[in-house]
Amino acid sequence: MSIAPSRSDPMVPRRFRIVEKIHETADTYTFTLVPVDGETACRFAPGQFNMLYLFGYGEVPISISGDPAAPERLVHTVRAMGSVTHAFATLEAGDMVGVRGPFGSAWPLAAAEGGDVLIVAGGLGLAPLRSAIYRLLAERDRYRRIAILHGARSPETILFAEELRQWRRNLDIACEVTVDYAGTDWHGRVGVITQLVALAGFDPQRVTTFVCGPEIMMRFSVEALKKQGVADERIHVSMERSMKCALGHCGHCQFGPAFLCKDGPVLSYDRIRNLVGIAEL
């Protein structure tokens, strides 16, 4: 009987080789991976994640930050947080990782067509939203106003800084960046991301908003959106909880009645408004 891993077994990781590593900020890296089996890397929908397996260390859920139109390579942006992600940060081009996925729900881009789209990305939250932004830009004529808001801790921690510069120069979209504090040599905005919401110039009745970042930042952002008259069902957030199977079996990622690996990570706010802020969840 063969014990060779089967491609159809979702618990068995595929082997990928790192072909590029970009040092984004002091603790964050973007890796481009290609499968060693020579097949398509990964067809995914923006907002989905993979389980990345670092041999000898463990497995972590990481969002896909690359272009959905380029499925021949897989792009992930990883912040060194704990044991697995710190070890991940030491990997270099040529190293191997295991990948399972893609898993989870996606940003509802098709449902947003014909209306405004507002992206609110705090810190590393820009990573899973970058895939959505690539898709929005590729299909620009399907949407009305597109606005991207990004908040970071300080100028040095701004993720994808060069791309943000390009988006700011793109007259077809609005893009604003703010940092929580800065030195006097910074010429951009300083202040929390929520204050950009009122300036983004969208139609609250026709906007679909995608919010991703630390949970407190998302909570404040949702409040700011509601203050502008955006209904809960027009607000979509990406929630994070610890994950193991990513298949809806183990319950590690339970968030109230939802399993975030399967029902999430992207959820519309009307589904979770009663759960947000409950410390036990």
Next chain:
Amino acid sequence: METHKLEDVIAAAPFFRGLDPAFCATIAGCGKHVRFEKGQTVYRQGDPADTFYVVQHGHVALELPGAGRPLVHQTLHDNDILNAAWVVPPYRCHSNARAVDTTVAIAFDAACLRGKCDADHDLGYELMKRFVPIVVERLNRARLQALDVYGPGSAG
């Protein structure tokens, strides 16, 4: 003539939206147009808060001078209010304010306006209704900044 023009500008400013035209005329008497060149200091921490500004166009950084290099904790832009400290005793500026780009604003003589608010509480109430939300909003923002949500230990 200048006062009349300023009245119109005040009436059109989002901060004064809905304010009775008679009140706009009253406060215009305490206001004037000002301009700050790039790099110019508007006020320093500890200065008497004898002026507040409605930024019409520009970019001002609020800086906290410290032991090391000063830290910018907030920037203000078009239609923002600069120096809300004019309403709170002991009327002292809380930060340094510096024009990052050329900035044009309406400057209001705070002592003049406080006098008019004391004399006419309806005007005072209208102005407080506009300033208190700004103070509360800035307190909330400062709270969010203090939480350092993107800092070490945050996955975002």
